[in-house]
Amino acid sequence: MKLLSDDALHEVSESMESLSRKGISRRDFMKFCSGMAALLALPASLVPRIAEAVSGKKPYLVWLEFQDCAGDTEALLRATKPAVADIIFDIFSVDYHETIMAPSGRQAEKSLQDVVKNNKGEYFVVVEGSIPMNDGGVYCCIGGRSAVDIAREVCGNALATIAVGNCAAYGGIPAALPNPTGAVSIKEAVPDAAVINLPGCPVNVENLTACIVHYLTFGSLPNTDKLGRPYFAYGKRIHDNCERRAHFDAGQFVRQWGDEGHRQGWCLYEMGCKGPATFHNCPVVKYNEGTSWPVQAGHGCIGCSEPNFWDTMSPFYRRLPEVPGFGVEKTADKIGIGMVSLTTAGIAVHAVANAVKKKKSGEDKETE
Amino acid sequence: MLKRVYVWEFPVRWSHWILASSIAVMSITGYYIGNPFIPAASSNQYLMGWMRMIHLVAAAFFNCDILLRIYWAFAGNEYAGWKTFFPFSAQRLKELSGMLRFCLFLKKNPPAITGHDACSSLIYLLVYVLFIGQTITGFALFYLANPLFIWKLLGGWLFPLFSIQTVRLYHHFVMWVLIAFAIVHIYAVWVLDQARKDGSISSIFTGYKTIEEDED
Numbered sequence: 001m002k003l004l005s006d007d008a009l010h011e012v013s014e015s016m017e018s019l020s021r022k023g024i025s026r027r028d029f030m031k032f033c034s035g036m037a038a039l040l041a042l043p044a045s046l047v048p049r050i051a052e053a054v055s056g057k058k059p060y061l062v063w064l065e066f067q068d069c070a071g072d073t074e075a076l077l078r079a080t081k082p083a084v085a086d087i088i089f090d091i092f093s094v095d096y097h098e099t100i101m102a103p104s105g106r107q108a109e110k111s112l113q114d115v116v117k118n119n120k121g122e123y124f125v126v127v128e129g130s131i132p133m134n135d136g137g138v139y140c141c142i143g144g145r146s147a148v149d150i151a152r153e154v155c156g157n158a159l160a161t162i163a164v165g166n167c168a169a170y171g172g173i174p175a176a177l178p179n180p181t182g183a184v185s186i187k188e189a190v191p192d193a194a195v196i197n198l199p200g201c202p203v204n205v206e207n208l209t210a211c212i213v214h215y216l217t218f219g220s221l222p223n224t225d226k227l228g229r230p231y232f233a234y235g236k237r238i239h240d241n242c243e244r245r246a247h248f249d250a251g252q253f254v255r256q257w258g259d260e261g262h263r264q265g266w267c268l269y270e271m272g273c274k275g276p277a278t279f280h281n282c283p284v285v286k287y288n289e290g291t292s293w294p295v296q297a298g299h300g301c302i303g304c305s306e307p308n309f310w311d312t313m314s315p316f317y318r319r320l321p322e323v324p325g326f327g328v329e330k331t332a333d334k335i336g337i338g339m340v341s342l343t344t345a346g347i348a349v350h351a352v353a354n355a356v357k358k359k360k361s362g363e364d365k366e367t368e
Numbered sequence: 369m370l371k372r373v374y375v376w377e378f379p380v381r382w383s384h385w386i387l388a389s390s391i392a393v394m395s396i397t398g399y400y401i402g403n404p405f406i407p408a409a410s411s412n413q414y415l416m417g418w419m420r421m422i423h424l425v426a427a428a429f430f431n432c433d434i435l436l437r438i439y440w441a442f443a444g445n446e447y448a449g450w451k452t453f454f455p456f457s458a459q460r461l462k463e464l465s466g467m468l469r470f471c472l473f474l475k476k477n478p479p480a481i482t483g484h485d486a487c488s489s490l491i492y493l494l495v496y497v498l499f500i501g502q503t504i505t506g507f508a509l510f511y512l513a514n515p516l517f518i519w520k521l522l523g524g525w526l527f528p529l530f531s532i533q534t535v536r537l538y539h540h541f542v543m544w545v546l547i548a549f550a551i552v553h554i555y556a557v558w559v560l561d562q563a564r565k566d567g568s569i570s571s572i573f574t575g576y577k578t579i580e581e582d583e584d
Contacts, residue, residue, distance in 0.1 A: 227528055240513050251408030251415025270404065276512070277532035303533075312531035319402060320540060321533050332537055333403070336544025343548040347555045350471070354559060357473055 016055070019090060039210045039285060040222070040232050053216040054091055060115050060123035061212075063097035064154060066147040067140050067174040067183055068129025072165040073099045075202035078288060091212065092124075098142075109143045116157055124212065125158040127151065130167040130174045131189040134182030148189050155193040160221055161186055162196050164208055166304055169197035169228070176310035187228060196221050197228035201304035206285050207233040227307060229279070238275035238301050241283040244268065262298060272317040273300030280305040369581050373482055375447050376575045383437040384572055387499075390430040391550070395543055397423040402540050424510070431503055434496075447483030453493045455486035464490065470563070478563050482579055488556070495549055498542050505539040 016026055033051045037044060065073070077100070094100075096112040103111055115123050129147075132139035137146035155161040163186045166172035174183035187195045198207050211230060214222045222230040239245065247253070247267040254262040254271050269276070278301050282293040294301055303313035312321065320332050376384075397419045400406065408415045441450035455464060467487035469475040479485060484492065507523025512532065515524070526535055561568040571577045 235515075237512055246411070249417040250411050250413050251404055251406065251417075251419075252411060252413075253404055253407070255407075274533070277536065306532065307528060308531065312533050320537050323537070323541065332541045332544070336541060336547075339544055340548050340551065343551050347551065350559075351555070353473060361476075 022090075035206075036210050036213045039206060039281075040214055046217070050213060050217050054213060056216065058091065058093040059159075059212070059216070060119050061092040061094050061126065062112060062115050062123060062154065063094065063126045063128065064150065065098050066127065066129035066131050066142075066151070066168070067181065068165065068167055070099055070128070071202040072128045073097070075287075076205050076208075091209075091216070095123075112154070116154055120157050122159055124215075125155050125161045126208070127155065127161055127163050127168040127186045128165055130171045130183035130185065132174070132181035132183050133189065134180070139181040151186060151189050155186060155190045155195075158193065160196065160215065161190070161193045162198060162208065162211060163187070163228075164198050164200075164203035166199040166201050166309060169199035170307040172199075172201070173310050175308070194221070195228060196224060196230060198233070199227075199229065199305040199307075200280060201302075201309075204233070204280075204282070204285055204287060206289070207281070225279075229305070233281045233285075234279045234305060236279065236281065236284075238278045238280055238282055238295075241281075242275055242295060243283060244295060265298075268295060268298075268300040270319070271300050272315065272319055274303035274306075274309075274313045274316070275301040277313065278303040278306055370578050371581045372576045373579050374575055375445075375482060375577045376571055377440075377444055377448060378575070379436060379440045380444065380448050381572055381575055383433045383440070386429055386433040387437075388550075390426040390433065391546060393426040394423055394430065395547060397426070398540070398543055427503075427506055430499075434499055434503065452484050453489050453496070455489045460486040460489075463487075478560060480564065480580070482577060485560075491549070491553075495546070498545060498549075502539060502542055502546075505535050505542075508535050509539060 016029060019029055020026070030047070030051065033047050033054060034044070036054075037047050037050055042050075063073070095115045096108070098108070101108060101111070129140075131137070131147045131151055133148060137148040140147040142150060163169040167174055167183070168186050170185050171179070171183045171188075174181060175185075185197075186193065187197070196211060198204075198211065200207075207230070210232065211222060214220075214230075214232075222232055224230050225234060227234075239248075242248075244265065244267045247265070248269055252261060252264075252266040254266050254268050256262070257271070267273070273295065275295065282301070283295070286293045286296070300316070302316045303309045306313065315322070318331065323330060323332050323335050326335060400419045401416070401423060404416060404419075406415060440448050441453070446452070455461065463479050463481065464486035466475060466479040467485050470478040471487075504523045504526065507519055508526040509523075509532075511519035511522075511524030511527075530538075557568050557572075566577045566579055567574075568577065
């Protein structure tokens with residue numbers, strides 16, 4: 001059976017030559033393509049199509065950083081197997097990335113402008129970090145322009161915008177209460193842009209690559225949920241795919257850091273793990289190319305791929321959030337038990353009063 | 369003259385006891401799900417699994433029961449009818465103030481009512497709002513692991529309107545409100561049973577109350 005056309009084979013082999021010069025074997029490349037197919041939940045029969053698409057024309061890609069910590073950039077650069085990182089950089093023509101590009105100053109701004117002007121509607125933008133809107137957006141300026149101004153121009157003219165990390169997707173940590181800079185997500189800052197959200201702290205680079213591979217293969221971005229996250233990566237809850245789930249069902253829980261259960265690798269539910277409230281493919285794909293992920297390392301999930309996780313998922317080491325309007329140390333259970341006790345006390349008082357009243361009316365009758 | 373009146377028809381009594389027992393079961397299992405206080409001795413146990421299973425089965429009983437009771441609010445007798453739970457007419461507001469004055473010892477006897485008095489009606493209305501809130505948030509939390517359209521329709525639509533943790537907190541906290549309600553409910557029935565001597569307590573088992581009839 002012939003899976004590829006002659007032209008495609010030629011193209012793949014050309015691309016393979018360039019990769020083999022970098023020390024990446026054909027085997028590595030096909031492994032990468034199979035991995036992408038698996039991640040996107042595609043059948044193996046589509047692997048050749050992926051290989052063809054990935055070795056075709058390189059899309060332009062610019063990477064913008066706003067109110068961020070460069071954590072997503074780190075995630076991209078810290079790939080443990082250099083081969084895959086090389087493949088990623090071979091797929092894209094990365095024309096602007098503040099942290100890793102060679103040019104600086106005006107030259108750097110020029111390379112961004114070149115992409116935006118010459119390839120209007122044909123390039124991808126990856127956005128990292130939130131965009132401050134308060135006071136005209138003065139809290140984040142690059143090359144004399146505000147983040148919102150840059151985002152409107154660059155994302156507004158892009159083929160697609162990929163918001164990586166929670167900050168770009170939902171405002172993240174800069175948008176946590178009291179949100180002093182008025183930080184918003186890229187979708188809120190540029191409502192017209194075609195945005196796909198890849199939240200996480202940091203983003204899982206495999207998901208970012210898979211999104212672009214999906215686009216190259218099918219000419220469209222993957223389907224997303226209500227929160228703009230692709231289903232292939234955010235369709236399942238962490239809790240339901242967790243390697244410690246069996247301990248949850250059995251009823252074996254870590255109750256204190258370093259206790260016997262913790263050493264045995266039991267469920268981190270009691271330690272405030274937010275796996276039951278978080279949708280992400282961490283348990284399956286893991287971070288740094290399958291090395292590990294927080295729960296495997298013995299720490300509960302903090303829900304970093306959910307909107308406003310810093311506010312809604314905290315306290316990170318407790319099961320439930322604080323009850324609004326009460327002190328920090330008041331849990332729902334303490335307040336609930338307090339309420340039930342007060343009710344019981346109220347009833348006791350009422351019952352005593354009732355008895356006294358009855359006795360009195362009884363005495364009245366006797367004296368009559 | 370005393371007269372036996374059939375107040376609580378069978379569906380009313382049935383739904384009352386199913387509600388009471390399912391709430392008791394769901395409070396215990398639900399508390400365990402929120403705070404697994406019994407440690408499992410071995411990996412072969414299925415403690416949390418069973419707790420969740422029992423919680424979900426009890427929830428199914430609870431939900432069907434709510435549907436039954438709502439149906440009976442339209443099909444049942446005057447004491448079970450939906451109108452009784454909206455005590456906002458002038459006469460019933462007067463009844464409400466009478467009840468409140470009785471509770472505060474400002475009035476010697478409670479108003480003579482055969483079915484639900486205005487005060488209880490109002491509380492039951494609020495409790496039903498809480499019940500339906502528990503149902504919706506319960507289905508929402510169930511939907512997280514079972515993203516089918518039916519569960520989305522019954523509760524999953526709450527996301528992303530509210531964060532998952534907010535829904536969880538609400539669902540947990542209302543349990544305490546309902547426990548407090550149950551305590552007040554039992555006490556109030558006892559007090560009224562004593563004051564009216566109409567057999568309020570036995571009426572939820574037999575359906576009959578003993579009412580003093582006006583001579584006409």
